Amino acid sequence: MAELHLPAVLPPLFPGLPRELEVEATTVDEAIDRLNEKWPGLRDRLVEPGPKLRPHINVYVDRTRADLGAQLEAGSRVDLIAAISGG
Numbered sequence: 001m002a003e004l005h006l007p008a009v010l011p012p013l014f015p016g017l018p019r020e021l022e023v024e025a026t027t028v029d030e031a032i033d034r035l036n037e038k039w040p041g042l043r044d045r046l047v048e049p050g051p052k053l054r055p056h057i058n059v060y061v062d063r064t065r066a067d068l069g070a071q072l073e074a075g076s077r078v079d080l081i082a083a084i085s086g087g
Contacts, residue, residue, distance in 0.1 A: 007082040014039040029068040
């Protein structure tokens with residue numbers, strides 16, 4: 001199982017969604033699909049048509065920048081980070 005760490009902006013939008021959880025998946029894309037099965041609409045917040053990550057979403061697998069096709073191993077850490085802007 002991969003260990004997912006989600007940005008603080010997501011749990012308030014999806015009741016019951018924890019900031020950290022484990023999912024059974026072989027790629028980042030599959031991990032997001034697993035989340036979307038439990039919390040419909042979550043994928044739309046992270047991925048745009050293509051499919052590709054939305055411009056404000058960054059993903060790191062074991063501290064290395066990744067994309068949707070990145071492979072996950074048992075025990076992989078996946079950090080989904082929402083970019084913050086402001087002035």
